[in-house]
Amino acid sequence: MSVPFIDFTEQNKLIRAQVDAGLNSVIEKASFIMGPDVKKFEDEFAAYCGVKYAVGVNSGTDALYLALAGLGVGPGDEVILPTYTFIATALCASYTGAQVKFVDIEEASYNMDPAKLEKVITKKTKVIIPVHLYGQMANMDEILAVANKHGIAVLEDSCQAHGTRYKGHRSGSMGIGGCFSFYPTKGLGGWGDGGIVVTSDEKLAHMVQMLRDYGRTDRYAHKFKGHNSRLDTLQAVVLSAKLPHLDKWNEMRKVVAGFYAKHLAGLPVILPKGQADREHVYQTYAIRLKDRARVMDNLKAKGITALIHYPIPIHLQEAYVDAGFKQGDFPVSEKICDEILSLPMFPHMTEAQVIEVAQALKESF
Numbered sequence: 001m002s003v004p005f006i007d008f009t010e011q012n013k014l015i016r017a018q019v020d021a022g023l024n025s026v027i028e029k030a031s032f033i034m035g036p037d038v039k040k041f042e043d044e045f046a047a048y049c050g051v052k053y054a055v056g057v058n059s060g061t062d063a064l065y066l067a068l069a070g071l072g073v074g075p076g077d078e079v080i081l082p083t084y085t086f087i088a089t090a091l092c093a094s095y096t097g098a099q100v101k102f103v104d105i106e107e108a109s110y111n112m113d114p115a116k117l118e119k120v121i122t123k124k125t126k127v128i129i130p131v132h133l134y135g136q137m138a139n140m141d142e143i144l145a146v147a148n149k150h151g152i153a154v155l156e157d158s159c160q161a162h163g164t165r166y167k168g169h170r171s172g173s174m175g176i177g178g179c180f181s182f183y184p185t186k187g188l189g190g191w192g193d194g195g196i197v198v199t200s201d202e203k204l205a206h207m208v209q210m211l212r213d214y215g216r217t218d219r220y221a222h223k224f225k226g227h228n229s230r231l232d233t234l235q236a237v238v239l240s241a242k243l244p245h246l247d248k249w250n251e252m253r254k255v256v257a258g259f260y261a262k263h264l265a266g267l268p269v270i271l272p273k274g275q276a277d278r279e280h281v282y283q284t285y286a287i288r289l290k291d292r293a294r295v296m297d298n299l300k301a302k303g304i305t306a307l308i309h310y311p312i313p314i315h316l317q318e319a320y321v322d323a324g325f326k327q328g329d330f331p332v333s334e335k336i337c338d339e340i341l342s343l344p345m346f347p348h349m350t351e352a353q354v355i356e357v358a359q360a361l362k363e364s365f
């Protein structure tokens, strides 16, 4: 039996009737740009995250970029982020003209290591971006303590962490703002690109509202050189239909992670570690192992898709060669890049499918 990496067929069946009705209504109203459906979803998502404002934009990348721009980040500033993340986290800082500064990660959680943060801070540091990787939040208390000591804003990259909590606080609600992607494979994914900035800071919300809409203050009055980066109305309809199911789907992911823990026990792999003070919702189920290439080939031969998130840390990417880093600068991230492997994971994955993956892994060893 082949096992797909992700399969949202069951999710889509659940919401299909509501989405069809919502899309028809948008078509009949011909209200394709912004309008009530986008506002409705923004309000629902803000309430879900426990913040005052949510501003829909067209991707997670733009959510991060527009939030940084809204915070006034620009040339001459520095933005700190982990080197072990998807490249968009760094790109958004680069788009502003700021200098990107990297921090290594904790080996247990794969998130930004707060112990290594302070020595990267300079007078130019404007924002720190912790990334909540794979569905588990970074160590926000320690990161916020360092940031507050130096008067630096913390912007959460929540693009892989929809609905997950740290000491009861939802992802995106602890920093000055949180940025989400609604790329289709995310915990809350659209049927196309989308993103959102959440915040309780009125000024930041207002800035992002203007920046996503040509810097507009009135129909043809423009305060800034803004962008066209609005959340598509049709995506807002899909996301509104999915949001009420998100907590349940996150619980289902935890059950699947439990199946993995049971069936991978005893194999020479390192399983993802939950932490007592925060949830792990397993947006990605990433294990670590030696001899990854051979294992991947064996899984592929059995029709099981496994992926690598991420094979190259950002400081060693060709795109960041100008930053002047070399192999060995961030040893934990580099080691994890060599060993990490993401296994199939989606809320409706069955125990039989997990057993299939586990069996194929066993045979690989």
Ligand SMILES: Cc1ncc(COP(=O)(O)O)c(C=O)c1O
Binding pocket: 059, 060, 061, 062, 085, 086, 088, 089, 131, 157, 159, 160, 180, 181, 182, 183, 193, 194, 195
């Ligand atoms: C950690 C992280 N940051 C940013 C992004 C960018 O989001 P998008 O693909 O919606 O632009 C992603 C998406 O893959 C991500 O995983």
